[in-house]
Amino acid sequence: MADGPGPAAGVVGRMPTKRRPPSSSAAPDPHRLFEDTSAARPSVPGGSPANAASLSGPPGxxxxxxxxxxxxxxxxxxxxxxxxxxxxxxxxxxxxxxxxYYFAVDTVYVGKKLGLLLFPFLHEDWQVQYQQDIPVAPRFDVNAPDLYIPVMAFITYILVAGLAMGTQNRFSPDLLGLQASSALAWLIVEVLAILLSLYLVTVNTDLSTIDLVAFSGYKYVGMIVGLLAGLLFGKTGYYLLLSWCCLTIVVFMIRTLRLKILSEAAAEGVLVRGTRNQLRMYLTMAVAGLQPLLMYWLTFHLIY
Incomplete structure (x- = not known):
């Protein structure tokens, strides 16, 4: 009786081959330039994971x-x-x-003031109204000086000057800026000259620097009228309308400033007596006569 294969032999025959466990460190790739260290844990003093987490967290x-x-x-x-x-x-x-105070105006005041500047012959009462020794706001008194009309007239004058240069094909931002700076410089020189004259003549008046800026700025209204007439009707319209505006601004300035510059003499009842009062009258006439000269000087080169 032949003995069959024993269990040991069967087990031995089916015993798998022994595999080598994978190495913990793979062999470096000869074609790789750098090693991958992304999985490496940072070296933290003390070796505590909490310390490593605290370093990798958001900064405080x-x-x-x-x-x-x-x-x-x-x-x-x-x-x-x-x-x-x-x-x-x-x-x-x-x-x-x-x-x-100088910008306290309304539409009614602006309309009346423009009519007063263009037609001063129709106005009779030129006294500024006061309330408890304080002049009332311009919107309540057409004789009060304001800065709204001079400022808006100055801006409008620059725009009309640019329009005039554009119709003559010689507009440029540099020329427009030069026109604006020239007009502003003449205004400053005029106000400084009036202040110096008042100081030399020793006039005691309640005229302030802002008042002088306002009165000197009213001439831009007539300059705008002259320029628009020149654009619409040529040189003839320019000279006619500008001459009328020059006449009206002279009348307006004399009737307004004489109450300011001659206020002390008027209170004493000696308007035409003495050398000082004559100097005040001459100063008033000079300030009024300066307006047409500046109006012509700042507009004549814009009309061809």
Whole structure:
């Protein structure tokens, strides 16, 4: 009886071949230039994972919360104090309160004032109205000086000058800027000359620098009328309308300024007596006569 194969032999026959466990470090690729170190854990002193997580987390604020709150509160307090300081001292540099008075106008006042500038012969009462020793706002008194009409007239004059240069094919931003700066420079020189003359003649008047700017700026209304007439009707229309506006501005300035420059003499009842009063009258006439010269000088080169 032949013995069959034993269990040991069968087990031995089916025993798989012994495999080598994979090596913990693979052989480097000879074609790779650098090794992959992305999986490497950073070396942290102490070897604590919490320390590594704390290094990889988002950065905290530069200052602790109490210090940040204190700095913010101090900055807000400093800004508030600076604003209060500016509000208290702004009138020393820019008379905001006075400027509000000169811009207190309405549509009715603007229409009446323009009519007064173009037709001063129809006006009789030139006295400025007062309320408790304070002149009333321009919108309540057509004789009060304002800055709204001079400012808007100056801007309109620059625009009309640009239109005139454009119709003559010689418009350029440089020429328009030169025209605006020239007109502004002449206005400043005129006001400074009047102030110097008032100082030399020693006139005690309530005329302020803003009043002089307002009165000197009214001539731009006549300049606009002359330029528009020149654009529509040529040189003939320009000279006719500009001559009329020159006459009206002279009458307006004399009747307005004589109450300001001659106010002290008028109170004494000696309008035409004495050398000082004659100097005041001559000064009034000179300021009024200067307006047509500047009106012509600033417009004649814009009409061809």
């Amino acid at each position: 604020p530069f200052l602790p919360d109490p210090v940040s709150s204190l700095a913010a509160a101090y900055g807000s307090s400093l800004a508030t104090q600076g604003k209060e300081l500016v509000d208290r001292n702004i009138d020393r540099f820019i008379p905001v309160t006075k400027l509000k």
